[in-house]
Amino acid sequence: KQEVTQIPAALSVPEGENLVLNCSFTDSAIYNLQWFRQDPGKGLTSLLLIQSSQREQTSGRLNASLDKSSGRSTLYIAASQPGDSATYLCAVNQGNTPLVFGKGTRLSVIA
Amino acid sequence: EAGVAQSPRYKIIEKRQSVAFWCNPISGHATLYWYQQILGQGPKLLIQFQNNGVVDDSQLPKDRFSAERLKGVDSTLKIQPAKLEDSAVYLCASSLAGGTQYFGPGTRLLVL
Numbered sequence: 001k002q003e004v005t006q007i008p009a010a011l012s013v014p015e016g017e018n019l020v021l022n023c024s025f026t027d028s029a030i031y032n033l034q035w036f037r038q039d040p041g042k043g044l045t046s047l048l049l050i051q052s053s054q055r056e057q058t059s060g061r062l063n064a065s066l067d068k069s070s071g072r073s074t075l076y077i078a079a080s081q082p083g084d085s086a087t088y089l090c091a092v093n094q095g096n097t098p099l100v101f102g103k104g105t106r107l108s109v110i111a
Numbered sequence: 112e113a114g115v116a117q118s119p120r121y122k123i124i125e126k127r128q129s130v131a132f133w134c135n136p137i138s139g140h141a142t143l144y145w146y147q148q149i150l151g152q153g154p155k156l157l158i159q160f161q162n163n164g165v166v167d168d169s170q171l172p173k174d175r176f177s178a179e180r181l182k183g184v185d186s187t188l189k190i191q192p193a194k195l196e197d198s199a200v201y202l203c204a205s206s207l208a209g210g211t212q213y214f215g216p217g218t219r220l221l222v223l
Contacts, residue, residue, distance in 0.1 A: 004153070034211070043117075043202060044154070044214040089153055096208045098144055098167060101153030 002027045006090055008104035013080055013093040014110050021105045023090030028071050034099065035064050035075050036089040044089065046076070080109045113137065115215035116221065117203050123221045132218045136205030145178060145188050146202040154202055159203035160173070160186060161208075162217075195223045 003026045013019050014085035032051050032085070036044040048057045052068040056065040056066075063076040076083060087106045116135040124130050136143050142163050146154035157176065159167040163183040171178070175194070180186040190197055200219050205211040 036214075041219065043216040044204075046211055048214065049211050091153070093212075096142060096161070096166075096206075098146075098156035099154070099204075099212060100158055101155070103151065103153050 001098045002092060003099050004028075004090055004092060004102035006017040006088075006105050008105060009103065009105040010108075012110060014088050015046075015080060015082060016050075017080050017109075018078050019080055019107070020077070021077070021088050021090075021107070023073040023075070023102055025071045025073075025100075027094075030068065030092045031095045031097075033064075033066055033073050033090065033092045035062075035073075036091065038087045038089060038104070040050060042084075045046050047088075077107075081107045083109045085109050115203055115205055115213055117215035117218055118216060120216060121219050121221075123223065124193055125223050126193040126195055129189065130193055130220065131187055131189045132201050132203075132220075134186045134188070134203030134215060136186075136203070140205035140213075141183070142206045142208060143180060143186050144204040144206075145186070146204065148200040148202055148217070150199070151203055157188070157201075161173075178215055190220075193220075195222050198222045 007022045035047045035051045039051040048067045061078040089104045091101040113140045150152040158178045160180045178188045198207040200217040202217045204213045206212045
Protein backbone atom coordinates (compact mmCIF):
# COMPACT_ATOMS: atom_id res chain seq x y z
CA LYS A 1 0.00 0.00 0.00
CA GLN A 2 1.44 3.36 -1.06
CA GLU A 3 2.20 5.80 1.74
CA VAL A 4 3.34 9.39 1.33
CA THR A 5 5.16 11.31 4.05
CA GLN A 6 5.91 15.02 4.10
CA ILE A 7 8.52 16.68 6.26
CA PRO A 8 8.36 19.11 7.98
CA ALA A 9 4.72 19.31 9.02
CA ALA A 10 5.06 23.08 9.47
CA LEU A 11 7.65 25.65 8.55
CA SER A 12 8.01 29.35 9.30
CA VAL A 13 10.60 31.43 7.42
CA PRO A 14 11.37 35.13 6.94
CA GLU A 15 10.54 36.70 3.61
CA GLY A 16 13.23 36.28 0.94
CA GLU A 17 14.55 32.97 2.20
CA ASN A 18 14.95 29.96 -0.09
CA LEU A 19 13.33 26.81 1.27
CA VAL A 20 12.88 23.10 0.57
CA LEU A 21 9.88 20.93 1.27
CA ASN A 22 10.36 17.16 1.34
CA CYS A 23 8.14 14.31 0.22
CA SER A 24 8.82 10.58 0.36
CA PHE A 25 6.78 7.62 -0.91
CA THR A 26 7.05 3.92 -0.15
CA ASP A 27 6.29 2.36 -3.57
CA SER A 28 8.57 3.61 -6.33
CA ALA A 29 6.28 2.25 -9.09
CA ILE A 30 4.60 5.59 -9.66
CA TYR A 31 3.27 7.12 -12.87
CA ASN A 32 3.56 10.74 -11.79
CA LEU A 33 3.99 12.99 -8.77
CA GLN A 34 2.18 16.25 -8.22
CA TRP A 35 2.73 19.16 -5.87
CA PHE A 36 -0.37 21.11 -4.86
CA ARG A 37 -0.98 24.31 -2.96
CA GLN A 38 -3.99 24.68 -0.66
CA ASP A 39 -5.03 27.99 0.86
CA PRO A 40 -7.21 27.92 4.00
CA GLY A 41 -10.80 27.02 3.16
CA LYS A 42 -9.97 26.51 -0.51
CA GLY A 43 -9.53 23.64 -2.93
CA LEU A 44 -6.26 22.36 -4.36
CA THR A 45 -4.21 24.18 -6.99
CA SER A 46 -1.79 22.05 -9.00
CA LEU A 47 1.70 23.59 -8.98
CA LEU A 48 3.88 21.06 -10.75
CA LEU A 49 3.49 17.58 -12.19
CA ILE A 50 6.51 15.35 -12.75
CA GLN A 51 6.15 12.25 -14.91
CA SER A 52 8.02 9.19 -13.65
CA SER A 53 10.53 9.49 -16.52
CA GLN A 54 11.40 13.07 -15.59
CA ARG A 55 13.85 14.33 -12.97
CA GLU A 56 12.49 17.83 -12.39
CA GLN A 57 10.00 20.49 -13.37
CA THR A 58 10.22 24.25 -12.96
CA SER A 59 7.60 26.98 -12.84
CA GLY A 60 8.72 30.47 -11.94
CA ARG A 61 10.24 30.41 -8.45
CA LEU A 62 9.26 26.77 -7.94
CA ASN A 63 11.38 23.76 -8.78
CA ALA A 64 10.35 20.19 -8.06
CA SER A 65 12.71 17.26 -8.33
CA LEU A 66 12.00 13.54 -8.38
CA ASP A 67 14.25 10.64 -7.44
CA LYS A 68 11.96 7.75 -8.20
CA SER A 69 14.36 4.98 -7.20
CA SER A 70 14.79 6.38 -3.70
CA GLY A 71 11.15 7.40 -3.36
CA ARG A 72 11.82 11.09 -2.79
CA SER A 73 10.77 14.44 -4.15
CA THR A 74 11.61 17.97 -3.11
CA LEU A 75 9.88 21.27 -3.79
CA TYR A 76 12.27 24.21 -3.82
CA ILE A 77 10.83 27.71 -3.41
CA ALA A 78 13.20 30.55 -4.20
CA ALA A 79 13.00 34.01 -2.65
CA SER A 80 9.89 33.23 -0.60
CA GLN A 81 7.12 35.83 -0.28
CA PRO A 82 4.27 36.23 2.22
CA GLY A 83 1.88 35.23 -0.59
CA ASP A 84 3.52 31.81 -0.63
CA SER A 85 2.00 31.08 2.79
CA ALA A 86 -0.23 28.03 2.36
CA THR A 87 -0.24 24.26 2.82
CA TYR A 88 1.76 22.34 0.23
CA LEU A 89 0.65 18.80 -0.57
CA CYS A 90 2.56 16.09 -2.39
CA ALA A 91 0.67 13.28 -4.13
CA VAL A 92 1.52 10.27 -6.30
CA ASN A 93 -0.45 7.95 -8.54
CA GLN A 94 0.07 4.94 -10.77
CA GLY A 95 -1.66 5.88 -14.02
CA ASN A 96 -5.41 6.43 -14.15
CA THR A 97 -5.65 5.85 -10.42
CA PRO A 98 -6.50 7.98 -7.42
CA LEU A 99 -3.85 10.23 -5.97
CA VAL A 100 -2.31 9.22 -2.66
CA PHE A 101 -1.54 12.34 -0.65
CA GLY A 102 0.79 13.23 2.16
CA LYS A 103 -0.52 15.25 5.10
CA GLY A 104 1.08 18.43 3.78
CA THR A 105 3.55 21.04 4.98
CA ARG A 106 2.05 24.24 6.38
CA LEU A 107 4.27 27.13 5.29
CA SER A 108 4.27 30.61 6.83
CA VAL A 109 6.41 33.32 5.24
CA ILE A 110 6.86 36.24 7.61
CA ALA A 111 7.21 39.74 6.18
CA GLU B 112 -11.97 26.61 -20.01
CA ALA B 113 -14.27 26.29 -17.00
CA GLY B 114 -12.90 24.43 -14.00
CA VAL B 115 -14.49 21.81 -11.79
CA ALA B 116 -17.64 23.17 -10.16
CA GLN B 117 -18.98 22.05 -6.79
CA SER B 118 -21.98 23.01 -4.72
CA PRO B 119 -22.82 23.87 -2.07
CA ARG B 120 -19.61 25.44 -0.78
CA TYR B 121 -20.63 25.06 2.86
CA LYS B 122 -23.15 22.91 4.69
CA ILE B 123 -24.02 22.58 8.36
CA ILE B 124 -26.28 19.72 9.45
CA GLU B 125 -27.08 17.80 12.60
CA LYS B 126 -26.01 14.21 13.06
CA ARG B 127 -28.33 11.62 11.57
CA GLN B 128 -29.51 14.07 8.89
CA SER B 129 -28.80 13.49 5.21
CA VAL B 130 -26.82 15.70 2.83
CA ALA B 131 -25.93 15.71 -0.87
CA PHE B 132 -23.07 17.30 -2.77
CA TRP B 133 -22.89 18.02 -6.48
CA CYS B 134 -19.93 18.10 -8.87
CA ASN B 135 -19.64 19.17 -12.50
CA PRO B 136 -16.27 18.13 -13.97
CA ILE B 137 -14.30 19.79 -16.72
CA SER B 138 -15.93 19.15 -20.09
CA GLY B 139 -14.57 16.03 -21.73
CA HIS B 140 -12.98 14.57 -18.60
CA ALA B 141 -14.05 10.95 -18.39
CA THR B 142 -12.55 10.29 -14.96
CA LEU B 143 -14.12 11.80 -11.84
CA TYR B 144 -12.97 11.41 -8.24
CA TRP B 145 -14.49 12.25 -4.86
CA TYR B 146 -12.00 12.80 -2.02
CA GLN B 147 -12.59 13.42 1.69
CA GLN B 148 -10.18 15.74 3.49
CA ILE B 149 -10.36 15.77 7.28
CA LEU B 150 -8.77 18.76 9.00
CA GLY B 151 -4.99 18.42 9.14
CA GLN B 152 -4.90 15.47 6.76
CA GLY B 153 -4.34 15.00 3.06
CA PRO B 154 -7.33 14.15 0.86
CA LYS B 155 -8.31 10.47 0.71
CA LEU B 156 -10.22 8.84 -2.12
CA LEU B 157 -13.85 7.91 -1.57
CA ILE B 158 -14.80 6.85 -5.10
CA GLN B 159 -13.50 6.97 -8.68
CA PHE B 160 -15.71 6.94 -11.79
CA GLN B 161 -14.72 6.27 -15.38
CA ASN B 162 -17.58 7.74 -17.43
CA ASN B 163 -20.64 6.42 -15.56
CA GLY B 164 -18.97 3.29 -14.17
CA VAL B 165 -17.36 2.86 -10.76
CA VAL B 166 -13.65 2.02 -10.92
CA ASP B 167 -12.79 2.10 -7.22
CA ASP B 168 -15.11 2.48 -4.25
CA SER B 169 -13.14 0.34 -1.81
CA GLN B 170 -12.82 3.18 0.73
CA LEU B 171 -16.40 4.40 0.52
CA PRO B 172 -18.38 3.70 3.73
CA LYS B 173 -21.22 2.12 1.83
CA ASP B 174 -23.52 1.82 4.84
CA ARG B 175 -23.96 5.60 4.79
CA PHE B 176 -22.29 7.02 1.66
CA SER B 177 -23.50 6.68 -1.92
CA ALA B 178 -22.46 8.29 -5.18
CA GLU B 179 -23.65 8.25 -8.74
CA ARG B 180 -22.70 9.61 -12.12
CA LEU B 181 -25.68 8.53 -14.20
CA LYS B 182 -24.93 10.25 -17.51
CA GLY B 183 -21.15 10.17 -17.21
CA VAL B 184 -20.92 13.90 -16.55
CA ASP B 185 -22.23 15.39 -13.29
CA SER B 186 -21.93 13.45 -10.07
CA THR B 187 -23.63 13.53 -6.68
CA LEU B 188 -22.31 12.26 -3.36
CA LYS B 189 -24.78 11.56 -0.58
CA ILE B 190 -24.39 10.87 3.12
CA GLN B 191 -27.30 9.33 5.00
CA PRO B 192 -27.29 9.39 8.00
CA ALA B 193 -24.39 11.73 8.79
CA LYS B 194 -22.08 11.21 11.76
CA LEU B 195 -19.92 13.70 13.60
CA GLU B 196 -16.78 12.19 12.07
CA ASP B 197 -18.05 13.03 8.57
CA SER B 198 -17.16 16.67 9.18
CA ALA B 199 -14.61 17.36 6.45
CA VAL B 200 -14.04 19.00 3.11
CA TYR B 201 -15.35 16.96 0.17
CA LEU B 202 -13.30 17.53 -2.96
CA CYS B 203 -14.24 16.58 -6.49
CA ALA B 204 -11.57 16.19 -9.16
CA SER B 205 -11.58 15.26 -12.83
CA SER B 206 -9.00 14.23 -15.39
CA LEU B 207 -8.41 12.89 -18.82
CA ALA B 208 -7.19 9.30 -18.54
CA GLY B 209 -3.87 9.25 -16.69
CA GLY B 210 -3.49 13.00 -16.76
CA THR B 211 -3.37 15.83 -14.28
CA GLN B 212 -6.25 15.86 -11.82
CA TYR B 213 -8.02 19.20 -11.53
CA PHE B 214 -9.80 19.93 -8.27
CA GLY B 215 -12.91 21.90 -7.50
CA PRO B 216 -13.17 24.34 -4.56
CA GLY B 217 -14.65 21.69 -2.29
CA THR B 218 -17.69 21.50 -0.03
CA ARG B 219 -17.01 22.10 3.65
CA LEU B 220 -19.33 19.97 5.79
CA LEU B 221 -19.87 20.47 9.51
CA VAL B 222 -21.93 17.87 11.37
CA LEU B 223 -23.18 18.99 14.80
